[in-house]
Amino acid sequence: MNRAGRRVPLWVRGVVPLAAIAVLVAGWAAVVAVFGIPSYVLPSPAETVAAITADWPELSRGALATTQVFVAGFLAGTAGGFLVAVVMAQVDWVRRALYPILIASQAVPIIAIGAALVIWLGFGLAPKLVIVALIVFFPVVVNVLDGLAAVDEDMVDLARAMGASRRKIFVTVRLPATYTPLFSALKMTATFSVTGAVLGEQAASSSGGLGTYLAEQQSRLNAPAVFGDIVLLAVIGIVAFALIAGLEWLATPWRRGSLAPKRRRYRPAADPAQALDVVRAG
Amino acid sequence: MTATRSVKLEIRAVGQRFERTQALSPTSLSVAEGEFVSIIGPSGCGKSTLFNIVSGIREPAEGQVLLDGADVTGTPGKVGYLLQKDLLLPWQTALENIVLGAKLTGRVSRDDRDRAAALAARHGLGDFLDVFPHALSGGMRQRVAVLRTLMLAKDVLLLDEPFGALDSLTRMEMQRWLLEVWAEYGSTILFVTHDVDEALFLADRVVVMSPRPGRVEHVLDVALPRPRDLGTFTEPAFVALKQELLGNVYGGPAAEPLPAGPWRGRS
Numbered sequence: 088m089n090r091a092g093r094r095v096p097l098w099v100r101g102v103v104p105l106a107a108i109a110v111l112v113a114g115w116a117a118v119v120a121v122f123g124i125p126s127y128v129l130p131s132p133a134e135t136v137a138a139i140t141a142d143w144p145e146l147s148r149g150a151l152a153t154t155q156v157f158v159a160g161f162l163a164g165t166a167g168g169f170l171v172a173v174v175m176a177q178v179d180w181v182r183r184a185l186y187p188i189l190i191a192s193q194a195v196p197i198i199a200i201g202a203a204l205v206i207w208l209g210f211g212l213a214p215k216l217v218i219v220a221l222i223v224f225f226p227v228v229v230n231v232l233d234g235l236a237a238v239d240e241d242m243v244d245l246a247r248a249m250g251a252s253r254r255k256i257f258v259t260v261r262l263p264a265t266y267t268p269l270f271s272a273l274k275m276t277a278t279f280s281v282t283g284a285v286l287g288e289q290a291a292s293s294s295g296g297l298g299t300y301l302a303e304q305q306s307r308l309n310a311p312a313v314f315g316d317i318v319l320l321a322v323i324g325i326v327a328f329a330l331i332a333g334l335e336w337l338a339t340p341w342r343r344g345s346l347a348p349k350r351r352r353y354r355p356a357a358d359p360a361q362a363l364d365v366v367r368a369g
Numbered sequence: 370m371t372a373t374r375s376v377k378l379e380i381r382a383v384g385q386r387f388e389r390t391q392a393l394s395p396t397s398l399s400v401a402e403g404e405f406v407s408i409i410g411p412s413g414c415g416k417s418t419l420f421n422i423v424s425g426i427r428e429p430a431e432g433q434v435l436l437d438g439a440d441v442t443g444t445p446g447k448v449g450y451l452l453q454k455d456l457l458l459p460w461q462t463a464l465e466n467i468v469l470g471a472k473l474t475g476r477v478s479r480d481d482r483d484r485a486a487a488l489a490a491r492h493g494l495g496d497f498l499d500v501f502p503h504a505l506s507g508g509m510r511q512r513v514a515v516l517r518t519l520m521l522a523k524d525v526l527l528l529d530e531p532f533g534a535l536d537s538l539t540r541m542e543m544q545r546w547l548l549e550v551w552a553e554y555g556s557t558i559l560f561v562t563h564d565v566d567e568a569l570f571l572a573d574r575v576v577v578m579s580p581r582p583g584r585v586e587h588v589l590d591v592a593l594p595r596p597r598d599l600g601t602f603t604e605p606a607f608v609a610l611k612q613e614l615l616g617n618v619y620g621g622p623a624a625e626p627l628p629a630g631p632w633r634g635r636s
Contacts (some may be wrong), residue, residue: 104593113370166492182521186502214484239454239456241452241454241456242456242458244421244426245450245452245456245467247426247445248424248425248426248446248448248450249445249446249450249469249470249473249521250446250447250473250474251473251474255472255473255474256473259469259472259473260458263458266460274535339460340501341459341460341461341501341503344501345500345501345503345504346499346500346501346504347462347499347500347501351462351499352462352499353462353464353482353486353498353499355483355486
């Protein structure tokens with residue numbers, strides 16, 4: 088919806104971002120053509136596409152490998168961060184103990200951690216996965232903690248007065264309060280963690296992902312291939328972001344409208360008169 | 370009210386201390402079945418402390434709470450509780466908020482939802498079952514909260530300033546609605562308010578509390594005929610009771626003229 092509260096038609100919502108990308112690409116092509124920039128400095132969009140198609144077998148394998156690292160690390164980091172946040176919110180001394188360590192850990196460059204991880208975990212999937220997970224972990228912990236802290240304690244008291252157990256209160260009252268901040272963290276880290284996957288591959292380069300390919304082509308000064316690699320990385324980031332935004336859209340219907348989606352609506356009893364009898368009897 | 374009605378809720382010398390301060394002096398109050406008792410007093414008079422104890426979510430430092438003669442001290446889930454904040458879950462529809470009690474203590478059955486829907490329909494929320502709370506007005510939200518409390522089917526309701534955040538027109542409408550609901554269900558109600566008019570309009574008895582430490586200062590019988598409506602506010606008996614209550618609440622004869630201030634005598 089726009090500021091006037093009117094619903095913007097779907098095609099406008101789809102067309103505007105696509106047109107913006109088209110303008111960007113056209114501008115890129117124009118700059119290369121007008122200033123006669125050589126392709127080893129800045130390849131044109133056409134040359135970039137040509138580089139991608141020429142090296143497609145290797146690039147597609149690389150994209151797949153990087154996506155695997157990215158998805159596995161992302162899921163591990165999200166799950167780990169969520170669990171740690173829940174424990175920190177429930178157990179006071181754990182929160183006090185872990186918070187400063189978590190903050191300090193963010194000050195350490197991820198590249199430095201990568202070097203250490205390679206020493207400990209070797210050159211397989213493990214160190215790359217851990218690097219991506221570490222990038223996702225901190226924002227998830229902080230945001231989920233915020234969500235849990237924002238729960239109105241009066242609401243918790245009310246639930247207790249209704250005779251609810253601690254577990255029920257957690258599931259019904261506390262957990263859904265984390266959805267919105269959790270998705271904020273995930274949308275933010277969806278793009279960062281692609282960078283994390285590239286850094287991980289460059290620190291522990293054995294199997295050929297897009298990060299390894301990028302380093303190889305860079306050393307050969309193969310600009311079109313470097314740009315092709317970058318385009319694929321950008322695509323992975325955009326797809327990841329879109330998937331998470333879509334998941335958020337499904338998971339938080341109360342944030343996008345006043346009426347519940349169909350599957351969550353009440354379906355009346357077959358005979359309304361009977362329902363009224365139930366009220367009178369109850 | 371008549372003397373023959375049995376005692377529903379008995380608060381027996383209940384007191385509370387936080388650290389070294391006495392939040393609530395030992396307080397006793399006996400409420401008859403189906404009685405409507407308003408509790409009025411300034412902030413810090415221990416009303417909320419008392420409610421937290423009666424609802425069972427806090428243990429008192431001393432004393433007991435008896436429900437139908439049985440000791441329920443420190444046992445939650447025995448009475449309905451409603452606060453000034455409607456405390457609706459923003460991610461649940463109006464209907465799902467109404468059946469929250471069932472959800473929190475077990476599973477919500479088909480039957481629970483049908484009952485809640487019929488209840489909501491009868492109380493003007495029939496078109497809003499599938500609406501999320503953010504799209505409801507303040508009065509409607511509080512109505513959902515009241516229905517959520519009614520769905521628990523508890524005989525005793527504790528209402529802690531439930532209409533305190535509403536504008537005065539909505540509030541008056543809600544007061545009349547509450548009296549209808551009360552007449553229909555025959556609940557026993559304890560109602561905390563800051564508003565002298567509200568306390569008198571609703572209650573059979575008004576309990577005046579005072580702070581530091583919280584204690585019961587006066588108890589006033591409100592022998593106004595029922596059903597009550599807008600005309601009640603201007604009846605001589607109501608005005609006389611209001612005068613007496615104002616005197617009790619503010620600790621002096623209310624008939625005494627206001628002290629002359631700089632705004633006097635200018636007109």
